Amino acid sequence: MIAPRTSRAASTVPPAGPQRPRAEGDALRTGTAAVVMAFLLAGCAAKVAAPPQATLAVPAQWRNAVGPGANGAAADGAQQVEQQWWLAFNDSALTALVTAALEHNGDLRVARARVADFHARVAAAHAGQLPSLSVNAAPARARTLAYNGVPYITNLFVAELQASYEVDLWGRLASATEAAAASYRAEQANADAAALSIAATVANAYLNLRGLDAQLELAIATLKLREESRRLAKQQFEVGYTSQLEWLQAQAEYETAAEQIPQLQRQIFETENALSFLTGGNPGPIARGTPLAELVPPPVPAGLPSELLRRRPDIARAEQSVIAANASLQATRDQLLPSFRLTATDGIQSTDFSNFLHSPINLWRFGAGITAPLFEGGRVQAQTDSAAAQRDQAIFAYESTVRNAFAEAENGIGAIYRLREQVVTNDARRETAAETLRIARNRYRNGYASYLEELDAQRTLYNADVARLQLRTRLLTASVDLYRALGGGWQQANPSPGR
Missing domain, CATH: 2.20.200.10 (Outer membrane efflux proteins (OEP))
Structure with missing residues (x-):
């Protein structure tokens, strides 16, 4: 014993x-x-309730797959996490924004200060030993x-x-130190999760900004076409070739196109200010890099769902929280010893x-x-019960975090899978709209149809073009969301010699 x-x-x-031997x-x-x-x-040590039974089940595979594993083949083993995953977009402006955000973002600086705080708590707990x-x-x-x-x-x-x-015969002080160390590791993982979230938020904001830039260019080009159509409709109305209705329709369509420009400019202005805030600066213009048409979503290798347990920092944080809660429970229980x-x-x-x-x-x-305590009025036992409940909360939170990670990864993979299908359909839709406009324009100029047919074809093509830009932007941001859901990017394995 x-x-x-x-x-x-x-x-x-x-x-x-002479009294010394007796005293001894x-x-x-x-x-x-x-x-x-x-x-x-x-x-008389405090009684500790048994931990809850685990209910977490890791799925064998994803519902949808992208990348090399799209045919059902899983990736060959876990790949090392690439922290700077945004470099895969090959956009120097995006890289500069994310770098500035990781250095100057206020929320991330708070998270790093908390890491320093918990590191000092580990030293304080260890000093007790x-x-x-x-x-x-x-x-x-x-x-x-x-x-x-x-x-x-x-x-x-x-x-x-x-x-x-x-x-420290019973390990109470060692348990308190381990609880502090696990809390410190949890805060480190929390800072990593904050950095991943901020980098993804900045990347999404920048890609949305490039999408808005492309929509603004399309709106300005469309306005010029509407202005030419309005001029032609007015000229034909003045010479009596067409009715006033066609002229008014052309005027209304011109005003509709003109209305889109200040709306897009406002969205660009607000997005630039949001990016300035995220990067720790004052509101101002944002430098642009690669145009939207040249941005290509980086390939995402497919892997097993169990790899999330080693990749996502929020899961690591939840795991360390369980370890900290369990160590705190042991230290609290040993107060009666x-x-x-x-x-x-x-x-x-x-x-x-x-x-x-x-x-x-x-x-x-x-x-x-x-x-040794003789009578505490049940204080230590109550504290032990509270610590056990906190341990159970940490276990339940860990399971919820893992399930949420699976759901976010599934949503990210599914979004890319379905958006690619939408892009194919949109390409066919735009080709049809462009051909329809060509025919309607020829019929109108040759006097076989009214201007309303050409106007309707112009609207259809413009809507298809806007949807095309939006789909491209959503596909890019979906890649960012998948990077965030999967805990980062992937480092390519070095090829074997001779390959």
Whole structure:
């Protein structure tokens, strides 16, 4: 059986002379009784509820697949996470924005400050496992009465060096240190999760900005076409070739196209300000890089769902939270167990300052003490129950985090899969709309149809073009969302020699 840990007490120095053996025997019996009581109290440790049964099941594969695993073949083993996944877009402006955000973003700086805070807490918890050393210097001067009623003045000069150490027999201090270390690792993972989220938010905002730029260019080009159509409709109306209705329709379509420009400019303005805030700067213009038409979604290798458990920082954070809660539970439970503390004091003392400097009297004492709670009114047990409930909360939160990760990854993969199908359909739709406009324009110019047919064809083609730009933007942002859902990018394995 492990010897109990004790804490507070101090043994007295036995008197000199014939009484010493008897005093030593009394001290031995007293110490033995204290040890026996400590062992009895060790059986009074707080009861700990069993952890909940795990209900988390890892899916065998994704519902949809993209990349090399699209035919049902899983990736060959787990790949190392690429932290700078945004480099795969090959856009220097995007890289500069993400780099600035990771360095200057306010939320991320707060997260890193919390990491420093929890790192200091680990050091503070570990200090409890080490001996403590203190020094005390206490000069005193007092005027008191002697036994005969005559007052006299005494001086006392004391300097002591005190040392104490708690023997961690039950591991309570080690559990507290482990809880602090796990909380520190959880905060590190939380900072990584914040960095991943901020990088993805910046990338999405920039890609949306490039999409808005492309829509603005399309709106300006469309306005020029509508202006030419309006001029032609007005000219034909003035010469009596067409009715006023066609002229008014052309005018209304021109105004509709003109209305889109300030709306897109406002969205661009707000997106630029949002990016400036994310990167830790004041509102202002944002430098552009690769045009939307040249941005290509990077390929995403397919992998197994279980790889998320090693990739996503929020899962790592939830896992470390479980470890911290379990260690805190052990430390709380051990409060009912006896503690054992060693103390030692060495010092010098004199009633005269000159003697204190040159020939002081050396005094010392050494003690060992046992401290064990006898009655706490159920306080420790209640704290243990609370710590056990917190452990269960951490376990449930971990399972929810993992399930949410699976859902986000499934949504990201499914979004790319369906958006690619939409792009194919949109390409066919635009080809049909362009051919329809060509025929309608020829019929109108040859006098076989009214201008309304050409106007309707123009609207159809414009809507298809807008949808095409929006789909391209959504496909790019869906790739970013998938990177975020899967915990980052992928580092390509080095090819074997000769391949």
